[in-house]
Amino acid sequence: MTATTTPQRKIDSGFGARTTAAEVLRGIDLTGTLALVTGGYSGLGLETTRALVGAGARVLVAGRRPEEARRVLGGLDRVEIAELDLADLDSVARFADTFLASGRALPLVINNAGIMAAPETRVGPGWEAQFATNHLGHFALVNRIWPAIARAGGARVVSVSSVGHHHSPIRWHDPHFAEGYDKWKAYGQAKTANVLFAGWLDRLGRASGVRAFSLHPGGILTPLQRHMELAEMVEYGWVDAEGNALNPDFKSPEQGAATQVWAATSPALDGLGGAYCEDCDIADAEQVREYALDPEQAERLWSLSAELTGVNAFAAR
Incomplete structure (x- = not known):
């Protein structure tokens, strides 16, 4: 048994690796639909916001730099901007309280914001920053705004993970790397957490x-790579010495945003859930590590996350 409630195999969506976010939304009318996109003003988040607005949605963009978001998104209609620092649980609580006070339902949530391969950084009570930002912050956010999500009727929550989850399962003995930091294992653990959470x-x-x-x-070149040195990306074969993309499998940002937009809106996913997706389709089982689909680990991570953040919308009352 896996944590997913839908078989982990392709459904032949008709889309693929080169499909863009705008293309998956062709024929889908999101007029009157409110979508929350964390980090929706940079990289894949920006392309996600543009595509959703293009389909008629109203998009609430939440991020650490609201002034930068206003600068980048100033020409788009139907966009709201709010401050949200996922590494700061007080910021998450303020955002959630303000949103809930608006009384609005929230049918689409795309947990897009994240950091990758960051140098060792501690946030909050000493938490490792990638796990705290990519997972715990989104965990607290969704649980705090759960009443608005549940009230929407038929809502979807999309958790942006990565093939980087292959780097590490959840390190139950040392999730915050007190015993020695490895930036790629830390990233991998956070991305595994994103799969288990969903x-x-x-x-x-x-x-x-x-x-x-x-x-x-x-694979997409975006500001997500900001913590990486050029020489490191050259070594991986991602770019040349001038920073130009070399890997032919890399996607454009418009293509990179497509799978999260598809997961949030596709009618082909009606009645399905819990699956890990790739290239605008449900991924085949061999594309995702077994530990990321393990229901016991998923439940254990939920309990740990609730304990660390002090938030659990599903706690027994």
């Missing part, structure tokens, strides 16, 4: 009509 949220949320998905967007 799988368990889907199980918990089905009774409210809420479904969740995780995904690998593909």
